[in-house]
Amino acid sequence: MSMFLTFLAGSVLVLALFAIGQRVIGFQAQKPEDYAKLTPHMDIQQHLSGPIRCEGVIYGPMGRVTSRFTADMEGRWDGNRGVLAEHFSYDSGTKQDREWRLTLGNGGRVTAEADDLVGKGSGQQEGGALCLSYTIRLPESAGGHALQVTDWMYLIDDKTIVNRSQFRKFGIKVAELVATMRKVDA
Template sequence: MKPFLTKLCGAFFCAFLLLGCAGQKVSQYANEKPSLDLSEYFSGTIDAYGIFTDRSGVVVKRFTVLIQANWQVIDGKKVGTLDESFEYSDGTKQKRIWKLTEVSPGKYIGKADDVVGEANGSSAGNALNWAYTLALPVDGTIYHVQFDDWMYLVTPKVMINKAQMSKFGINLGEVTLSFYKR
C-alpha cells in the first residue's frame, strides 16, 4: 500500500505543478468591458507612468512615457505607429517607435528597433497580451530578455500594464505602467 500512496502523492504534486504553470489566457477576458480596440485607444496622445521592480519587488527605476500614436490602413490591414519618448528618474531618456499591424481580428504583430524579431499580441475583451524579446542595454552590455506583457483597459481613458521580464525562464523583474489617454 505504501508504494501506491507514494505514487498517488507524486501524481497530485505533478498535477499541482502543471496547474500552477498554466497561466492566464487572453480569451478568459473576452466578456470584460470596456472592450479594448487597440487602434482606438492608441490614437493621439497618451501619457504613461511606470516603475520597474526587481524580482524581490524593490523599485529600481521610475519613468514617464509620452506616446504619440496614429493608425492607417495599408494593404487592407490596420497599421499603427506608437512613438514613445521615455524619461527615467535618473534623467536618462530613451526613444522607441513601435510599428503594429493587425494581422487578423484580435491578433497583432509589433516591431521596434530594440525588439528581437517580432512581438506577438492577442486581444479579447478588455485585455491584450504581448510576448516578445527585447534587446536591453545594461551597463554597456546588451541582454536579450523575454517579456510577457499584459494590458487591461480599465476605463476608456485608463489602461494598466503589467509585464514580467525573464531570461532563461528566470524572473528578472516586473514593469508596471498606467496609461492615460488625453
Template sequence: MQSPSVSAVVAGPIRLLWLLFAVWLLAGCAGASLDDYADREPVLIPAQFFTGELSARGVVKDYTGTVIRTFDADISASWDNDGTGTLDEVFRFDDGEVQTRTWTLTPVDDGYRATAGDVVEPGLMQWRGNAIHMNYVLRLAYGDGTLDVRMDDWMYLVTPDTLINETTLSKWGIDVGEIVLVIQKR
C-alpha cells in the same frame, strides 16, 4: 556499518529533481489566459485606444519587487489605411535617461505583429474583452553591452481613457523585474 549503494544515493536526488520538474510544469500552466477577460468591459480595441496623444507614468521594479526607477512617457499613436499602427514613445526616467521606441503594429490573422528597433523577437499582440497580451524579447543596454530580456506584457482597459500595463521581465525563465505603468489618453 554498511554504506548505501550508489543507486540508493542517486535515487534520492533524482526523485527530488522529478518533483521539482513537476512543480515547475504545474506553475507554468497556472497563468492567466486572454479568454479569462473575454467578457470584461470596457472593451479594448487597440486601434481605438492607441490613437492620438497619450501619456504614461510608471515604475521599474527589480527581482525583489523594489522600485528602482520611475518614469513618464509621451506616446504618439497613428494608423495607416491598411490597418498598420505606429506608436512613437519617448520615456524620461528619474535618473535623466531618455529612451525612444517606435512600435509598428502590422495586422496578422490573429492580432498584430509588434516590432521595434530594439525588439529582437517580435511580439504577437492579441486581445479579448478589456485585455491585451503580448510576449516579446527586448534588447536592453546593460553595463558595456546589451542583454536580451523576455517581456510578458499584459494591458487592461479600466476606463475608456485609462489603461494599466504590467510587464514581467525574465531571463532564462527566471523573473528579473517588473514594469507597471498607467497610460492615459489626452
C-alpha cells in the same frame, strides 16, 4: 552519496513543480480568452491613438522598485498599421525612445516590431485586454541582455490602460513593470 542524490532529486522535483505551478497559476497562466467578456472592450486603434501619458515603476528580481519613469506617447494609425512613438524619462535622468510598428490581423491578432526587439512580437487583443509577447535587447549600458517579455494591458475605461509586464531570462523573472497609460485630451 545516496543521501546527496536523494537531496538533489528532491530539489529538482521542487523546482520543476514550482515552474509548472507558475504556468498554471499567476501571471503566466493568463490567456487572452480569459478576458473575452471583460468590458469595456479594447480597440487598440482607438485606445492606443493620439497623445498618451504613461507613469510607471520597474521592480527588480527581489520585488523592490529599481526605477520609476514617465513617458509621453503618440499613436497614429493608417488602416490596420499603426505606430506608437514612446519617449521615456527615468528617475536616473536617462532618456529612451522607442517606436513600435504594429499590424492588426484577423481575430484580434497583433504583430509588433521595434528596433530593440529580437525578431517580431506577437499578441492577441480579446475583450478588455491585450497580451503581447516579444524578446527585447537591453541597451549595452544595461548589459545588452535579450529578455523575453510578456505585456498585459487591461482597459480600465475609455481613457485608461493598466500595463503589467514581466521580463524573463532563461524562464526566470528578472524584472516586472507596472504602469498606467492615460489618453491626453487634445
